[in-house]
Amino acid sequence: MPQSMAFFLPPLLLVGSNVFMTFAWYGHLKHKGASLVLVIVISWGIAFFEYCLAVPANRIGSSVYSAAQLKTMQEVITLLVFSGFSVFWLKESLTFNHVIGFVLIAAGAAFVFKG
Template sequence: MPFALSPAAIWPVVMLLASNIFMTFAWYGHLKHKGTAIWLAIVVSWGIAFFEYCLAVPANRIGSSVYSTAQLKTMQEVITLVVFSGFSVFWLKESLTINHAIGFALIALGASFVFRA
């Protein structure tokens, strides 16, 4: 195992997962409500994004004691793809294709190299 599964290793992952849920809703949640005025979508998105920052900033601070910056960024990108996939299917009712799965898997494979010793 390349790192110990201490609270300092786990909490950043949990916090980045939660922050990505907020950010995905901030960036894409309004697409389900296209009839809403754009200014309102922006204001609501900013409000949601505030909570994303409240989680992402401390996640990176805590995580920097265990992970490199490159590892934190890579982790965040993979978490984003996982969260976005679920969001796309369950919130936007869009289907994911085999091409999406292959593309995401290749990104995850590439990300795994960042964590190799």
Template structure:
């Protein structure tokens, strides 16, 4: 089945992926450096989060022409789980278990109901 997606449908997804990378680093990146001062972690995280907002706000503005706000939020949450999974493995060196995979898959299945007509 062939279908074409408009840039207004694709750009928000790409921008939400990028914004989630920044936000995941802002929220969890400091865990790799637990010996640093908490004040430094807060300031660094705040600086990183600025770039997340520079992507997330326009992604939602552009995306609102194509998606409902519930769809945008649901998309963002599923993207967050995908980004977080890669981040926890590659940055923090944690293992993902079958329980994680099943739990994340169930969340994604639940999220798919938001996109049904």
């Protein structure tokens, strides 16, 4: 696989996997009347697709990123995906404190990728 594809493909796959995982973990919060067993089964089904994207992202990405960089990338992507999800799906607002906390996490992530 070309080096440029191995550089750009993992973040794209991780975005997709995080969308699936966020729905698997938190999507049911809009449907609190559904039984817990049903929610668990549906969440596992959604999580299958998350794994179908996350595993290749990490396998392909390991040729250009360290494991720590891949994990850090995944965490930052998770925060971005979850922020949009909580605003648009759960109709929750992001506060100034959330934004500051996320910025501090992103700043810490920057050190993992530095030099």
